[in-house]
Amino acid sequence: MKYILSFAVLFFLSSALNASEHAYGGIPSKGDYIKRKAYIIQFDAMHKTPRWVAYHVKPSNAENLPDRKIKKWGKFRDDSDINNEATEKDYSNQFKTWRNYAKGHLAPYYISGGDRDNDGITAAEGDKDDAEAVYEIMYMSNMAPQHHSNFNGPGGLWYKLESYVRDDLLKKQRKEVWVFAGCIFGPRSYDRIGDGVEVPPMFFKIIITEEKNKPRILAFFFPHQINKHGDIEDFLVSVNIIEAMTGLDFFPEINDEKMERESTWVNWINNNI
DNA sequence: CGGTGGCTGGGG
DNA sequence: CCCCAGCCACCG
Secondary structure (H helix, E strand, O other): OHHHHHHHHHHHHHHHHHOOOOOOOOOOOOOOOEEOOOOEEEEEOOOOEEEEEEEEEOHHHHOOOOOOOOHHHHOOEOOOOOOOOOOHHHHOOHHHOOOOEEEEEOOOHHHOOOOOOOOOOOHHHOOHHHHHHHHHHOEHHHEEEEEHHHHHOOOOHHHHHHHHHHHHHHHHOOOOEEEEEEEEOOOOOOOEEOOOEEOOOEEEEEEEEEEOOEEEEEEEEEEOOOOOOOOHHHHEEOHHHHHHHHOOOOOOOOOOHHHHHOOHHHHHHHHHO
């Protein structure tokens, strides 16, 4: 029995590392996706938002970040790999109306730091390859309209969850983290801005850490149209629910039924004792 | 394009 | 209290 268990752990580890650096347990959908240095993305051309992104981030990637206030780093960029992406113009003047939609990162800025190519120099110190990781994070294809004051900005659920990963998991616990994040659309158009950029009515995020070589999964489902802030714990769901709502298939390379059915509640409680 | 300021809310 | 983070806006 013990042999079987250790074999399962070995298989698990190798599959998690081999499939893709960024997509834990394998690519969650068929169809094209684009591989970047800091993340991978499947773009949703119909809605002009990401369908999903996946990223593997180490504590060092969240440190020594290039200063986003400096235009070179903080400016939004067009993604030459995508034809019909949203533009900055689509998002303009949103703050002057009730709509208040900001360009919300799906793969966040704070994962773009560190010395990804291990040449001893970071982007901020002048490394060109690491700079590319920062530029890619700022691609418009990585953005979706997110209500700033209710969701994306301080106090918002998206902001709180990003802060949890950055401040708690990465900086405090110094764990490696894998994340899937994406937009969820329903049968009707919820809202749109600019030239046909659809505002996602829902978002999801799945966060994976490893504890003694076993995955610890936290899956979140967020309705976008909320008029006040809340606690992220109240939006924990099972991975199965995310799969049902998105049509995605997470962890396809991991042959462990239990993994997908594991309660995220249990993981949350174990994580915070 | 750099720098600065504003908004808002959480944390030391 | 100030600083920080995610955004926007403005000015030179």
